[in-house]
Amino acid sequence: MHKHYNGLKTAALFGALWAVLLGLGGLIGLNTRSSAPIWIMALIGVATTAYGYxxxxxxxxxxxxxxxxxxxxxxQLYQIVRELSVRANQPMPRIYLSPTMNPNAFATGRNPRNAAVCCTEGILQLLDARELRGVLGHELMHVYNRDILTSSVAAAVAGVITSVGQMLLFFGGGDRRNSNPLAMLAMALLAPFAASLIQLAITRTREYDADEDGSQLTGDPLALASA
Structure with a gap:
């Protein structure tokens, strides 16, 4: 099953993301007198993640x-969302419309009890009922699979790595007598790049899960493909 392997890949990618962060912290600890900046950035990352989530x-x-x-x-929108919510045995989310012609739809919320579905006026005009149902099945599965938490944590860790890398790049290693300038420069440049790639990979695995689970929820995978 794709979901099983995507779950393992997500866990492995998170491990890689934390490994980059710990490696960055270890390098700072070896080459400077203090690793306090990375812990400060980590605390800021945790706080902003909690607020965003x-x-x-x-x-x-x-x-x-x-x-x-x-x-x-x-x-029509209420009918589709209510049907999918009942099929998933989940609460009915709040429904919103966005006054833009850019075709878009999403479901958001930290859990099914606090979920909201939003469609733009443009997508309601562009898609027929079957295609819209396929799209909303995919989007609702992001909430049911707790992907908001997954993406929030990935973004926070990647953000901390990027911030610390920028600090190293602009302020150097602190104690220049004990630091390895080449290693610090390489880490400052490569760590944010690696973190961004891993974050994108985590996002992609969750999209695959939402595709599969949403198709199972609607019972109509070709509707999502058509949309």
């Missing part, structure tokens, strides 16, 4: 300038 639905909805709609205003 807890408020993921509000942040995403606000960024799209979306507004809530009633079932009378969007009957």
């Amino acid at each position: 807890w408020n993921s639905d509000k942040i995403a909805i606000r960024s799209m300038q979306a507004y809530p709609v009633t079932e009378a205003q969007a009957p």
Whole structure:
């Protein structure tokens, strides 16, 4: 099953991401008198991740300038989302529309009880009901699979690595008598690049899971392919 292997790949990629962070911290510890900056950045990363994860639905909805709609205003959208929620045995999410013609749809929220579904006015005009159902099945599975937490943690760790790499690049290693300038420079340049690649790979594995699970939820994989 694709889901099984994607789960293993996600775990392995997270391990690689943390290995880069720990390697960066170890190098700083060996070449400087203090590794305090990396711990400070890690704490900042944890704090921002917690805020973003807890408020993921509000942040995403606000960024799209979306507004809530009633079932009378969007009957087809409500029907599709209600059907998929019942099939998944999950609570009915809140429904929003975004006043833009750019075709887009997403589901967000830290868990199914705090989920929200948002569609743009453009995608409602572009897709038929079957295609929209396929897209929303995929998006809802991101919430049901807790991908918001996965992506938030990956982004936070990658962000900490990038920030520490930039600190090394601009401020050097601190105690220059004991530091290895070439090693510090290489780590400052390569660690953020590696972290970005790993973060993208984690995101891609979760997309594969959402494709498979969403197709199972709708029972119509060709609808998502058509959309």
